[in-house]
Amino acid sequence: MKKLLILGIAALALTACTDTKVPFLSSKSNNTNSSSSSSSTGIFANLKEQLNGREFIIVTEGYNSKTSIGFKGDRVYGFSGINRYFGTYQISGGKFIFGEFGLTTLPGTQEAMTQELKFLDILKNNKSIKLSGDTLTLISTEGxxxxxxxxxxxVTQSK
Incomplete structure (x- = not known):
């Protein structure tokens, strides 16, 4: 019963308004590292250029098969299992630095909502990213x- 109550409160917090700011998913996006070398800045700028205009679908087992992440300019968006999410991002130190996420407000089962929150938390707490061809890999601080x-x-490669 406690778990259901806690999940209900979390669902209420997620569905409170259309343009929800989710505090636990926010990151400090004004964090700049002025001591970065220009070569590492160039690598990450190139990565951001390679991500721009692309959307990736998750292939990791255990997630809704439509879960996604997409990039357009400084914006990130996607489907997190039940809801769509959106926000801003930067690449710094080989990882994503996200601004606050906004979420749509659709309800779901307890299991699906838990999985969605876990996915969004992993995005926020990433420690490294890698783009290799058509595969984007994100590793969380928990591994x-x-x-x-x-x-x-x-589709382009198979033609």
């Missing part, structure tokens, strides 16, 4: 690896 594929790149 959890999320793998995403760009379905458009796979």
């Amino acid at each position: 959890i690896e999320l793998n995403f594929k760009d379905p458009k790149a796979a």
Whole structure:
């Protein structure tokens, strides 16, 4: 009963308004590291250019098969299992630095909502990212690896 009450409160917090700011998913996005070398800045700028305009679908087991992450300019968006999320991002020190996420407000089962919150938390707490061809890999600070594929790149390669 306690778990259901806690999940209900979490669901209420997520569904309170359309343009929800989720405090536990916020990161300090004004964090800049002026001591970064220009070569590492160039690598990450290139990565941001490679991500721009692309959307990746998760291939890691245990997640809704439509879970995604997409990039357009400084914006990030996607589907987190039940809801759509959106916000801003930067790449710094080989990882994503996200601003606050906004979420749509659709309800779901307890299991699906728990999985969605876990996914969003892993995004926020990433320690490294890697783009290799049509595969985007994100590793959390806990060592959890999320793998995403760009379905458009796979279609282009097979033609």
